[in-house]
Amino acid sequence: MMLQESGAAVAIPALQSVWAQLGVGAVAIVIVFFLVRELRHVPAKLHVLMFTAFLDMVGALIIVPLLPFYTSRLGGDAETVGILVSSFAVAQLVSAPLWGRFSDRFGRRPTLLVALAASAIAFVIFGYAESILMLFVSRIVLGAGGGTVGVIQAYVADATEPKDRARSLGWLSAATNLGVALGPVIGSYAAGIGAKTFHVGSTSIHIGHAAPGLLAAALCVLNIGFAWRYLTESKTMTGEHAVKTPGGTPSAKPEARPGAVVAIRRVMSHPGEPAARLIWIYAITMGAFMGVNAVLALFLASEFHVTEETIGYFFMYIGVISVITRVMALGRLVDKLGEPRLSRLGMVLLAVGLGGLPLARNLGMLALFVAFIPLGTAFTFPCVTAMLSRVTDSRDRGLFMGVQQTFGGAARVIFPVLMGTLFKRLGHGWPFAVSATLVLLTISLGIGLEKVVKPKAAAASAS
Numbered sequence: 001m002m003l004q005e006s007g008a009a010v011a012i013p014a015l016q017s018v019w020a021q022l023g024v025g026a027v028a029i030v031i032v033f034f035l036v037r038e039l040r041h042v043p044a045k046l047h048v049l050m051f052t053a054f055l056d057m058v059g060a061l062i063i064v065p066l067l068p069f070y071t072s073r074l075g076g077d078a079e080t081v082g083i084l085v086s087s088f089a090v091a092q093l094v095s096a097p098l099w100g101r102f103s104d105r106f107g108r109r110p111t112l113l114v115a116l117a118a119s120a121i122a123f124v125i126f127g128y129a130e131s132i133l134m135l136f137v138s139r140i141v142l143g144a145g146g147g148t149v150g151v152i153q154a155y156v157a158d159a160t161e162p163k164d165r166a167r168s169l170g171w172l173s174a175a176t177n178l179g180v181a182l183g184p185v186i187g188s189y190a191a192g193i194g195a196k197t198f199h200v201g202s203t204s205i206h207i208g209h210a211a212p213g214l215l216a217a218a219l220c221v222l223n224i225g226f227a228w229r230y231l232t233e234s235k236t237m238t239g240e241h242a243v244k245t246p247g248g249t250p251s252a253k254p255e256a257r258p259g260a261v262v263a264i265r266r267v268m269s270h271p272g273e274p275a276a277r278l279i280w281i282y283a284i285t286m287g288a289f290m291g292v293n294a295v296l297a298l299f300l301a302s303e304f305h306v307t308e309e310t311i312g313y314f315f316m317y318i319g320v321i322s323v324i325t326r327v328m329a330l331g332r333l334v335d336k337l338g339e340p341r342l343s344r345l346g347m348v349l350l351a352v353g354l355g356g357l358p359l360a361r362n363l364g365m366l367a368l369f370v371a372f373i374p375l376g377t378a379f380t381f382p383c384v385t386a387m388l389s390r391v392t393d394s395r396d397r398g399l400f401m402g403v404q405q406t407f408g409g410a411a412r413v414i415f416p417v418l419m420g421t422l423f424k425r426l427g428h429g430w431p432f433a434v435s436a437t438l439v440l441l442t443i444s445l446g447i448g449l450e451k452v453v454k455p456k457a458a459a460a461s462a463s
Helices: 006-016 018-039 044-073 078-106 108-127 132-145 149-159 163-196 210-230 260-271 274-304 312-339 340-360 363-391 394-425 430-446 449-462
Strands: 198-200 202-207
Touching: 006 202, 006 260, 044 078, 044 108, 044 132, 044 149, 044 163, 078 108, 078 394, 108 132, 108 210, 149 163, 149 198, 149 394, 163 210, 163 312, 163 363, 202 363, 260 274, 260 394, 274 340, 274 363, 274 394, 274 430, 312 340, 312 363, 340 363, 340 430, 363 394, 363 449, 394 430
Parallel strands: none
Antiparallel strands: 198 202
16 A cells, blocks of 8 residues: 655655754653653662663664674675574573573572673674674674563562552663663764774774774673672572571472473463463564564655655654653553553554554654554553563562563564565555554453452562
8 A cells, every 4th residue: 555645755854854853852851851850759779770771771772773784794685684683582582581580599680790791792792793603693692691681570570569560660661762762872973983093192093893892892891880889689589598497507498490491381381371361462562563663664665755864763753752651651550540451551552553554644644653652562561561570479570571571582583574574475554454453362361360460469568
């Protein structure tokens, strides 16, 4: 389906005008104002974790936009870039439950420190990569160290009351979204600095292509020092070495807990259980969202003549709505509607946004449907993760958070390929229609969760 030429004709001038640039500046000022104001309401114990997650995301996003250019420099093509992206996702989904179980046994803090160290190593490899193979190594190491999203979510669950978890996860997500917005700008600046030659006396210094990778690694080292100094352990250790009798001797051997493979099989073989339902909701909605993201730029370029110079405005628009929603509205709506109802509302909004994009006839309609997408994800993902933390045993919380990321990672590998194939072979509207339909069907998995979440929440609050 081709859109009317009038809508496509106004897209580029409207986005490249001085008024658009002034609007971007005004939006940035408003975001900073609201974030500073709302930061006072964030529990102090989350400040350090939010800053740690923010720095981690900045480092990762310094590298991601530059990956295609480094691949091309080393003789790769677009297909090579796609495989590099998938290799990261595969390594991440494999490592996520292992990191989760590791954090359940040894604690959240040491797990995050080890993962940050792995990221620093990956960034150094990226900076000095002189072959496609070395780029693969850097992506795999980064993906393996990046399986800690579930650990960070478990950290929040440990440190907050059940009724505040969705709000806290929203604040954490807002911090990472700021990193997503800032990282690419810093990466471009680092690449420009690396291309220059500096003279100090008789010595010439030329960092070259390694500059962005080294900067990202330096941020990781800074983050490790910051976390080592200020991040405290959130998990009450109940392992064999922590539990002792009054006489100081170790207690009986603790009950054996399930491993990652057992947990994954449980989710697949018992899809009707609360934890499994929540994990499937997360995976399907994440897959639909990421699948559409894979073809969104192609769709906008084809139907609205959006270019490399203007595509950033769309993603900034999505990011702004996402940050403001998570900081300003999520907590209030959780208090009013509850997590189960709000998550279902989020899925409805996400489905409307995804399904409505091909129907947009001008920039106004496009902006309206695009706005539904970050609203939907802001209401869906934090609520689903918060509910998962309630319906699982505290001893297995990190494990199931990791399993959730494993299923989400699998969706991030499968759905972009699927939606790209639909876009190319069946038509530009098909990925959006299929994604919206899948999200709507997934709503049925969330029906009745109020009966499970409330008792768990009451029990957790009592304890």
